[in-house]
Amino acid sequence: MTDSPSKKERPLSPHLQVYRPQITSISSILHRMTGFALAIGLFLVTWGLIALANGRETYEFFMAFCASPLGQVLLAGWTAAFFYHLSTGIRHFILDAGFLYEKDTAGRSGWVVLLSAAILTTLTWGYIYRDFLLEGGVL
Amino acid sequence: MSSLLKWHKGGLKSPLSRAHGLGSAKSGLDHWIMQRVTAVGNLILGLWLLWSMIAHAGMNYTEAVLWISEPLNAVCMILFVISSFYHAVLGAQVIVEDYIHNEGFKLFKLLGQRLVFFAMGVACIFSVLQVAL
Numbered sequence: 450m451t452d453s454p455s456k457k458e459r460p461l462s463p464h465l466q467v468y469r470p471q472i473t474s475i476s477s478i479l480h481r482m483t484g485f486a487l488a489i490g491l492f493l494v495t496w497g498l499i500a501l502a503n504g505r506e507t508y509e510f511f512m513a514f515c516a517s518p519l520g521q522v523l524l525a526g527w528t529a530a531f532f533y534h535l536s537t538g539i540r541h542f543i544l545d546a547g548f549l550y551e552k553d554t555a556g557r558s559g560w561v562v563l564l565s566a567a568i569l570t571t572l573t574w575g576y577i578y579r580d581f582l583l584e585g586g587v588l
Numbered sequence: 589m590s591s592l593l594k595w596h597k598g599g600l601k602s603p604l605s606r607a608h609g610l611g612s613a614k615s616g617l618d619h620w621i622m623q624r625v626t627a628v629g630n631l632i633l634g635l636w637l638l639w640s641m642i643a644h645a646g647m648n649y650t651e652a653v654l655w656i657s658e659p660l661n662a663v664c665m666i667l668f669v670i671s672s673f674y675h676a677v678l679g680a681q682v683i684v685e686d687y688i689h690n691e692g693f694k695l696f697k698l699l700g701q702r703l704v705f706f707a708m709g710v711a712c713i714f715s716v717l718q719v720a721l
Contacts, residue, residue, distance in 0.1 A: 481679075481683065484676075484679045484683075485679070485680075485683060487672075487676070488676040488679060488680055488705075491672060491673060491676055491705070491708065492708070494669070494672075494712065495708045495711060495712050498665075498669075498711075498712045498715040498716060499711055499712075499715050501649075501652055501653070501656065501715065501719055502714070502715035502716075502718045502719050505649040508649045508652060509648075509649060512646070512647075516646070528638070531634060531638065535630075535631060535634065535635075538627050538630075538631065539631075541627075542624070542627075545624070573638070573642065576642065577642060577645065
């Protein structure tokens, strides 16, 4: 408790709770969150490859999990995270090159990224469930 | 635990003297570059994997073994594992460095997640080779 005055508790940046959510901050936070989710998704990749190498039974158990409602929801979530992280990743490359820093382009590109992730995810899962959607008369 | 890093010691030191001598890590650029190299790798290989999984959705055991035994698929799968795990380790490192402020726990997390991702990556590559060869 004999710390110097400079070590006093001081507010830390980014100090999330005092800022109004904006598309620029939201896209940055979502980029992190989806990246984290995708890293967790590597456990599924590892499970699948080990299960395949281990033999028929473990592979079929893995596939049954993927086909289960929980598995499908997780896979859909990871697809969305993948497309979002991919889209923001491309935006980051453009930022690295020195573009999109103006207030309006920074905001608009955030929305473009969000929209592209939503469209790509919908198209992908629409394609996966195309037979189901066709039978149900949705398409 | 609070004395793990130099800048935690010496409450009587001024902020400047605490920072003195620590210098730059001189290794940050490599992190930045490899994050982007693996990002491009993930972009290509991730789309390849997603496309493959959709095109061959619900492969049975024999089909899956045949699929991964194709040299191109085996090589792409191993490349995907290397690129994605590398990228995940770099990203996880940044998250831990930003949000975990306890030096001991931070060290534990950084060490632990590298070892776990490295072990998982090796297990993945070994599995691919075991099936493909």
